[in-house]
Amino acid sequence: MRYAMAIDTKKCVGCSDCVVACQTENNVPIGYCRDWVVESVAGTYPLVELEIRSERCNHCDNAPCVRCCPTGASHIVEGGVVMVTPNKCIGCGACIQSCPYDARYSHPDGYVDKCTFCYHRLVKGGRPACVEVCPTRCMYFGDLDQPQSEVSQILARRKWKVLAPEAGTRPQVYFLV
Amino acid sequence: MSTRRDFIKIAATGLGGLALGAGSVAWFRGTSRWAETAAKAAAGFQGRFTTYCEICFWNCAGWTYTDEEGRxxxxxxxxxxPHCHGRLCPRGTGGVGAYYDEDRLRTPLxxxxxxxxxxxxxxxxxxxLDLVAERLKEISRKHGPESIALFNHGSPGDHFGHLLKAMGSNNITAPSFAQCRGPRDTGWYVTFGTGVGSPEPxxxxxxxxxVLxxxxxxxxxxxxxxxxxxxxIDRGATLITVDPRFSTAASKSRFWLPIKPSTDLALLMAWIHVLIYEELYNRDYVERYTYGFDLLKEHVWNMTPExxxxxxxxxxxxxxxxxxxxxxxxxxxxxxxxxxVTWYGDDTQRARAIAILNALLGSWGSxxxxxxxxxxxxxxxxxxxYPTPAWSWQDLQREKYPLAGLAVSNVLVEASLKExxxxxxxxxxxxxxxNLPLxxxxxxxxxxxxxxxxxxxxVDTMPMEITGYADVVLPECTYLERYDSLRSSAHREPNIALRMPAAEPMYDxxxxWWMAKQLGDRLGLGSYFNxxxxxxxxxxxxxxxGTSLEEMKKTGVKKFPRTxxxxxxxxxxxYTFNTNTGKIELYATELAATGYDPMPVYTPHEEPPPGYYRLIYGRAPMHTFSRTANNPNLTDLMDQNDVWVNPRVARLWGLENGQYVYLKNPEGIVSSFPIRVRITERIRWxxxxMVHGFGHSWKKLxxxxxxxxxxxxxxxxxxxxxVMGGTGMRGNFVTFVTEEPVAKEAES
Structure with missing residues (x-):
């Protein structure tokens, strides 16, 4: 099993609903977030292009954060989801430094926190809160090992990219372009 | 200046009304770690309560969840x-913040x-309540009940509107007409014999x-x-966006028309010209349903794309x-x-041009x-x-705006002036x-x-600017803490939605509905609140x-078959349209009869003076007007607005990204607060x-x-x-003030 997410930049309007839904679902303290929205603008008026991306932990196959964690707090669970065990985490921040996506933050309670693909929902057969809430339905989620899953289907059909492929992390969040 | 009513900042009301223990925002400041959260989630939530959202007028139906402590x-x-298909927008999802906002009004003031x-x-x-009833009674006795007006938005207006009508006044107005969608509905009404309505069909x-x-x-x-x-977008529909700004929608569009602001009507007339003179219009539809095609054809003959x-x-x-x-x-x-759509003052005519385009394309009813x-x-x-009022808003605006179908807020404002x-x-x-001041x-x-x-x-949930002018402030609980009128919305399928409380009202x-009933009882109108x-x-x-409270609590929404x-x-x-001719009026007989242009005519609007720029404002997806600007969850997403400046303009003024500037209009008004500069190619030079709804001057927020x-x-x-009294607001210009303006007189 290999969980992955595909996000359609052609449909995303950058409303940040994914951010609030994550905050309320996962009790993320105000002022912090596990996912966020990036807008990149290119060109000169009136030949302008805009790409909007909802970003989060990429749950990399080759996760630098897991490799550098001195206590084993950062680990990979079934389905390739990168997790942090709060009471094993000493808050050293090595993982924060190693992540090329800046996907981790120091929780005020003293541990490092980040997106879990809402693993507590996955184990009950659900989908991440951000995927469930998105008004434009621009997020697709599922098992890449299942060719029939919506994420496999959409990646087979559409052009996509990943962020910072040169980092060699083999990220599992895909952006449809 | 000595005034009868000094502007009062609402003072902290102490901790008397504080109902919540360890910090009123325990929900997010709690110590719960991920494991606890997961355990809580696994244990299942305590309750699920149906509601419909009050954060904006779209009123999406949803479920409020509480945990085992009832939070x-x-x-x-x-x-x-059908409003949301199970997916709230960020404001709806962040609606919890309206409940937890520790700045909420806590007691009557x-x-x-x-x-x-x-x-x-x-x-x-x-x-x-005794005081409010006494004052209303006294004013009603001296000047008639009609001298009392209600300005409202959203659900509280239902209850206070009922109270006002029971008292004998029909002077009820909402800024959503004259400051927002009035021109559109008026333009539609004189063309199709009906307004557009909400949600738009x-x-x-x-x-x-x-086409946007x-x-x-x-x-x-x-x-x-x-x-x-x-x-x-998924199905490959063609999007055409007309906007001086490269909006999000523009970025999704196959065609973006970066129009010079204030000239939209010229584009619309040129489109009409092309449809007619290239014979691209829907001939069958036009012949069957419309009136005045030949007059329109003649009218637009020289309104070419050139x-x-x-x-x-x-x-x-x-x-x-x-x-x-x-x-x-x-x-x-x-x-x-x-x-x-209250932009330039000819907005009904612009709405008319849009209505005409739709008629020529045969899209209305397709x-x-x-x-x-x-x-x-x-x-x-x-x-x-209800008693019949001796006079009402219609009498105030019949002469001036005979086609305004609803009360024009600014007419009622002017009718309140002493001079x-x-x-x-x-x-x-x-x-x-x-919040009228914003x-x-x-x-x-x-x-x-x-x-x-x-x-x-x-009456409000928050100490908004308007409360500073009040004689009495009544604190309303949020929509998550109350029953309200049923939502009955016009949609593909007729449907109703129920709002019920998920928690007891916080503070006092x-x-x-309770306030209105209490006032009704005190005013001797108990029979209206039986x-x-x-x-x-x-x-x-x-x-x-044919349903029940019990059923609605379980389903939240009920759909009915179309009849x-x-x-x-x-x-x-x-089909007979509700117009004078029974047709879709390309030539509006109603406008002709009341002395307005029966077909839209483009007129140029004022241009910014040298060194000034047209002030265009809009919305952000995470905020509604000025009412969400203090919501802890939503300010976390966006806590201020930026002024978008084209790089060419920024170079001219030596502005840098992230710099704060004041804005000043030609009349000399300087913004109360500085605004952050965002230099972007997404705006014309x-x-x-800027996004509307920020710059609150109220310290309690x-x-x-x-x-x-x-x-x-x-x-x-x-x-x-x-035509309808709308306040066109896009004819204002601003320039940059990079120095700190002279400190203003401290507010009392």
Missing amino acids: ITRITGNAGD IRKEVNGKQKFVPAGWDEA TDIRDTRCL IGSHIGENMHNGQVQEMADA WAYGITTLQPALIRETARQMANAAPSVIVHPGRH RGGFYFAESVPVPNYPHPE TEANRRIRAWMVAGT TIPLKETLEQAMQDVEFLLV SKPS YADYTDVLEWQLQQL SGPLYFQKGEN DSVY SRAYGKGANDTELMSKVTIDP
């Missing part, structure tokens, strides 16, 4: 609701003079071509529409190409009527165009007939759920009117509709842009105070729409 944890959409200084004194409900789901004119769907988070637009080029700066080829795209998709095409919405009439809970003694017919205001432009007139009225009652706040609890009303209404016929015209169907600039205070010039 509200989150809100999700109701999957059966009464303006009193203490040691020569006016201040708000916390009061008990009996004292406050745009069949975006099935459209092949969606200054309507930034996606930034205005009108949930169902955003969802359908995303579906349309003519429009000189005005709009859009290439004639692009104008022709986009007109052909619309015609190719017709009748599955929507030229969107927009929503906030699949992929506009569907015929239907709603369920909710019966009124039995009460005596026009003859017209000083409004003596008291009730303001429920609308809504109605022409600050001076508004402030004078608020000084001149003899009594001003404000109360639902509006129930102990609002659930009595709901239970009775739901029984009439008015199909969603669209059937092939060859004849003759305009600047601890998160919103002083964050960003308030566009409304910079609107010194308003162009009134002669």
Whole structure:
């Protein structure tokens, strides 16, 4: 099993609903977030292009954060989801430094926190809160090992990219372009 | 300046009313770690309560969840609701923040003079309600009940509107008409014999071509529409966006027309010209349903794309190409009527041009165009007939704006002014759920009117700017803590939704229905409020509709079968429109009869003076007007607005990204607070842009105070729409002030 997410930049309007839904679902303290929205603008008026991306932990196959964690707090669970065990985490921040996506933050309670693909929902057969809430339905989620899953289907059909492929992390969040 | 009503900042009311223990925002400041969260989630939530959202007028139905301690944890959409299909927008999801906001109004407040200084004194409900009833009674006796007006937005207006009508006044107004969508509905009414309504019956789901004119769907988070637009993108529909700004919608569009601001009407007329003279219009539809085609054809003969080029700066080829795209998709095409359309004062005429375009394309009543919405009439809970008012808002505006179908807020404001003694017919205001100072432009007139009225009652959940002018402030509980009227919305399928409380009202706040009933009882109008609890009303209404409170608590939303016929015209169907001619009036006889242009005529609008830029304002998806600016969850996403500046302009002024500047208009008004500069290619060089609703001047809004600039205070010039009294607000210009302006007189 290999969980992955595909996000359609052609449909995303950058409303940040994914951010609030994550905050309320996962009790993320105000002022912090596990996912966020990036807008990149290119060109000169009136030949302008805009790409909007909802970003989060990429749950990399080759996760630098897991490799550098001195206590084993950062680990990979079934389905390739990168997790942090709060009471094993000493808050050293090595993982924060190693992540090329800046996907981790120091929780005020003293541990490092980040997106879990809402693993507590996955184990009950659900989908991440951000995927469930998105008004434009621009997020697709599922098992890449299942060719029939919506994420496999959409990646087979559409052009996509990943962020910072040169980092060699083999990220599992895909952006449809 | 000594005034009868000093502007009072609401003082902290102490901890007396504090109901929540360890910090009023325990929900997010709790110590729970991930493991606890997961355990809680695994254990299942304690409760799920149906509601419909009050954060904006889209009113999506959803579920409020509470944990085992009964604390509200989150809100999700109701999957059966056609407004949201189970997916709330960020504001709806962040609605929990409205409940937890520690700046909420906590107790009734009464303006009193203490040691020569006016201040708000916390009061008990009996004292406050007795005072309100007494003042209303007195003013009603002296000047008639009609002298009391209600300014409202959203649900509280239902209850206070009922109270006002029972008292004998029909002077009820909402800024959503004259400051927002009035021109559109008026333009539609004189063309199609009906308004557009809300939610707009745009069949975006099935459209092949969606045309947006200054309507930034996606930034205005009108949930169902955003969802359908995303579906349309998925299906490969052609999007055409007209906007001086490269909006989010523009970035999704196949065609973006970067129009010079204020010239939209010229483009629309040129499109009409192309459709007619290239014979691209829907001939059968036009012959069957419309009136005045030949007159229109003659009217637009010289309004060519080449003519429009000189005005709009859009290439004639692009104008022709986009007109052909619309015609190719017709009748599955929507030229969107927009929503906030009070721009330049000729807005009804612009709405008319949009209506005419839709008629020529045959989209009204066609699949992929506009569907015929239907709603369920909710019966009124039995009460005596309302007394007939001796006069009402119609009498105030009949001469001036005969075609305004609803009360024009600014007319009622002017009718409250002392200096026009003859017209000083409004003596008291009730303001429920609308923050007028950040809504109605022409600050001076508004402030004078608020000084001149003899009594001003404000009902709100938050200490908004309007509360500072009140004699009595009544704290309303949030929508998550109350029952309210049923939502009955016009949609593809008629449907109703129930709102019920998920928690007891926090502090000493109360639902509006309760306040209205209490006042009604005190005013001797008890027979209009013949129930102990609002659930009595709901239970009775739901029984009439063949359902029950119990069922609605479980389903939240109930759909009903259509009884008015199909969603669209059937092939060859004849139809009589509610207009003078019974046809869709391309030539509007109603406008001709009242002395207005029967067909739209482009007139140039004022240009910014040298060194000034047109102030364009809009929406952000995470905020609603000025009312969410203090919501902890939503300010976390966006806590201030930026002024968008084109890089060429920024170079000229030496501005840098992230720098704070003040804005100043030619009339000399300087923004109260500085605003952050965002240098971006997404805006033209003759305009600047900002999101509306920021720059709160109210210290008690601890998160919103002083964050960003308030566009409304910079609107010194308003162009009134002669047809319906709308306040055109896009004719204002600003320049940059990079130095700190001289400190203003400290507010009392």
